[in-house]
Amino acid sequence: MSGNFLRNAWYMLAWSEEVGEAPLGRKIVGDDIVCFRGRHGLVALADRCPHRFVPLSLGRVADGVLECAYHGLRFGSDGRCMFNPLGDPPERAVVRSYPVVERDRVIWVWTGDPALADPDEVADFSFLADPARATVTGYAHVRADYQLAIDNLSDLTHIQFVHRDFQASEAYHRLVDDTWQDGDIVYRSITFPNGRPAPFLQSFLGPDKLIDFTMETRWTLPSNIKLSATVTEPGEPDKYVIGNHSAHLVTPEADGSCHYFYAHSRDYGVGDAEADEKIREWQRVGFGEQDKPVLEAQQRRVGHRDIMELRPVVLPTDAGGVRARRILAQRIARERKGSILEAVGDQ
Amino acid sequence: MSGNFLRNAWYMLAWSEEVGEAPLGRKIVGDDIVCFRGRHGLVALADRCPHRFVPLSLGRVADGVLECAYHGLRFGSDGRCMFNPLGDPPERAVVRSYPVVERDRVIWVWTGDPALADPDEVADFSFLADPARATVTGYAHVRADYQLAIDNLSDLTHIQFVHRDFQASEAYHRLVDDTWQDGDIVYRSITFPNGRPAPFLQSFLGPDKLIDFTMETRWTLPSNIKLSATVTEPGEPDKYVIGNHSAHLVTPEADGSCHYFYAHSRDYGVGDAEADEKIREWQRVGFGEQDKPVLEAQQRRVGHRDIMELRPVVLPTDAGGVRARRILAQRIARERKGSILEAVGDQ
Amino acid sequence: MSGNFLRNAWYMLAWSEEVGEAPLGRKIVGDDIVCFRGRHGLVALADRCPHRFVPLSLGRVADGVLECAYHGLRFGSDGRCMFNPLGDPPERAVVRSYPVVERDRVIWVWTGDPALADPDEVADFSFLADPARATVTGYAHVRADYQLAIDNLSDLTHIQFVHRDFQASEAYHRLVDDTWQDGDIVYRSITFPNGRPAPFLQSFLGPDKLIDFTMETRWTLPSNIKLSATVTEPGEPDKYVIGNHSAHLVTPEADGSCHYFYAHSRDYGVGDAEADEKIREWQRVGFGEQDKPVLEAQQRRVGHRDIMELRPVVLPTDAGGVRARRILAQRIARERKGSILEAVGDQ
Ligand code: FES
Numbered sequence A, B, C: 001m002s003g004n005f006l007r008n009a010w011y012m013l014a015w016s017e018e019v020g021e022a023p024l025g026r027k028i029v030g031d032d033i034v035c036f037r038g039r040h041g042l043v044a045l046a047d048r049c050p051h052r053f054v055p056l057s058l059g060r061v062a063d064g065v066l067e068c069a070y071h072g073l074r075f076g077s078d079g080r081c082m083f084n085p086l087g088d089p090p091e092r093a094v095v096r097s098y099p100v101v102e103r104d105r106v107i108w109v110w111t112g113d114p115a116l117a118d119p120d121e122v123a124d125f126s127f128l129a130d131p132a133r134a135t136v137t138g139y140a141h142v143r144a145d146y147q148l149a150i151d152n153l154s155d156l157t158h159i160q161f162v163h164r165d166f167q168a169s170e171a172y173h174r175l176v177d178d179t180w181q182d183g184d185i186v187y188r189s190i191t192f193p194n195g196r197p198a199p200f201l202q203s204f205l206g207p208d209k210l211i212d213f214t215m216e217t218r219w220t221l222p223s224n225i226k227l228s229a230t231v232t233e234p235g236e237p238d239k240y241v242i243g244n245h246s247a248h249l250v251t252p253e254a255d256g257s258c259h260y261f262y263a264h265s266r267d268y269g270v271g272d273a274e275a276d277e278k279i280r281e282w283q284r285v286g287f288g289e290q291d292k293p294v295l296e297a298q299q300r301r302v303g304h305r306d307i308m309e310l311r312p313v314v315l316p317t318d319a320g321g322v323r324a325r326r327i328l329a330q331r332i333a334r335e336r337k338g339s340i341l342e343a344v345g346d347q
């Protein structure tokens, strides 16, 4: 087992709309996986033909099964070759099949022991499919370890600096934060109390209104974050003004790189295409030109080492990221111990 | 000795027209080689000046010898420095010289023991220089092991899938194939019997004529293929309609990459520039956009391993490629054993 | 200690004008360094925030200190964190600070033991700041070991070949050269006696005037060269016609790559913008299209080895480069022995 990843976990593989008529190939926790919509629904297979090892994702879906681009062997949902254009399908021609679930516009894949795959363990991101909301999605490939992306999302104080032009708040120095845990779920909130709206809120609230602005994150295993941003009247947390949810679904690609799927979902201005466009532009700049370069530069400095080996200075605002890393490390250790015991038991 | 290559072999280094006034540098079986037209004909030398190790291919041919681009030492056909602009040529300034042969528009280089180089062993591709034929040549650099390219050419059933838009035949499922061997030469043929012409043949034959279409390959050591495609009347192999030869000359560059020289040569439409242009377009698409991406994706999946270690599923249509690989493996093993015995004998 | 570099040395880090309002990040002898103009002058720090290891060079100078781009910790000239926007600066938050000197438009950094840093050891390039001269500067990143660049500059016979179109002289074959040493300084001169001007001199001297043309280099540790080119009347070295100085300041970036800072400084045509433009064009072509490709091709041939291991043929014209390499090798060996002794003494 290589890579510092949890195997027994549901990882986001793609947005639903990414998998249409053509198969989609993507590397997840080091495994090359191909996903397609087959005769009986969504399928995820190892993306390597057992004949000459060409990626199956170069092929096409024909008659509801996946046809290899090179010599036309066809594979069904269980990974078995079910058609050979020039003879019988060879018995040994079978590729690994991965449990896969599609829910709320997200395609999730289980990379561990199929017997342990429980679709009920997929974290709740149902707001993504709520027709009463306006949801804008996106994707970025990031050349940085997925845990650096979790750190980023677990410590939202960075918005004051990385996203200064959109999000800097004059209430920053009065920031109040909290971190709490519920089983393996880590919550964290930061509130900018009684301040004027940051630039990105001014188009909705004007520049002068005083507000409390709170961002609450919910981290769930392995590396997914739901962020709820809420504007309330100063000192009156129940007096809701506006708010939005966002999804930050991070999937390790391999050592040192990850897939970052994001979505912004609001309950106001639904159907307003211009507002969608503004969000899309913010995502492009905020993730593409601000977070991504920081994460990738950080990765270059950290290199192949675990960041903790470099003995970083830890700040109180790291509390959420530290807990998430600890839970993840324990689960990975337990899983590895399990596989070792299993391996010993096999003998 | 590194790399899974035969050293005592003639490899295609370049098309004749690639070596003109300027020297040409190309890496072959891991050796950097420079080729130029010198005072007494074609010369191939190690492409590294013995002074400060600048590639000699950056230099120029001056007075029929090769002048280094850096400080002007000049080298003749035997690899000896024969001119130093500021003094006597240093005795130690000598680079390795490779046997080289130019024949039928192809420049061949011998990368092994010069004493064993026999120009008569160069495979026959004389059709390339036949003035009665129209021949269109090309070159592609491929980031894939040369043996993957041989596999590709030894199993032409792939044309039905990889080159579907040009070459798919409705007679595919009736395909008849054969494999035979003559010493170290492997022949293979596939025939699409009694079918309508594939798209690329329709401009010559119309869409409805029934034909037998046969492709016969001749593989010779180390990695060169002559392909003869012939259209005959159904069931009457002697009633020739049209046909062409093509050359597929593959030279390993280094581990995991190769040079692919190709030529298409027809005995009809000679002098028809528009037909040439169509062939050139087909080569660009067929090799550049279809075969090359498949081979390179396959290489990424196979990685540094030998493909056989991955235990591929073998199909009957692999018969030609399997034989070629076996012959090559035996020859490489014999050659290595030879060099070890020689090395022991030297002590 | 990795890399074949002298640590206790002043290296050129940047031209003065490269460090303005924004910090500049550059890798020197394998160390990532950030340079900025702070409250009390120029500062050079390790370019890695001790919190989450983001490069500090991505940040900004705020109130005369360096603010990290990620969470806003601020660092002063001694490398200590002096401001945390959300609390006290953590004591452990401190980065290495490097001695730095700005002189004659050049910023120098000391990469070794700070106690040994003596600004008086910075080599004299005062001509660069002489207001009576016209000086044009530039920079090139070169994927070649810094010692290959020193070799290049120590053996100027290469201009006849690499820069043939600008600098080839019909007097080349009458070339007279000399090499001498003064402590750790290596001097070398080559003279093209009684010849017509090379192309680049013809715009000043016409094509027919007979001249002596002399180029004298002064190499100083670690890898800096002052080159003085002088035109004198034939046989009368005291009858000065025109001349120029140039600076060639080479700084190792890491193994196999270097920074090449260059300047051309003339005492004629001062204030002539068109002449400046011509020089700039010559630098662009001469360094960017002529020297750089040669050095990088040479590096690819030499690879990770030391060039001397490959047993190069040595020519008399290598005398300067050989001496410079020898001095450097001795100093590096002495320095390493020193650190080993020190390490032993520490126990
Ligand atoms: S490689 Fe997939 S069918 Fe041959």
Ligand code: FES
Pocket: B049, B050, B051, B052, B053, B054, B068, B069, B070, B071, B072, B073
């Ligand atoms: S490197 Fe070839 S002559 Fe100097």
Ligand code: FES
Pocket: C049, C050, C051, C052, C053, C054, C068, C069, C070, C071, C072, C073
């Ligand atoms: S990484 Fe620099 S302040 Fe956090």
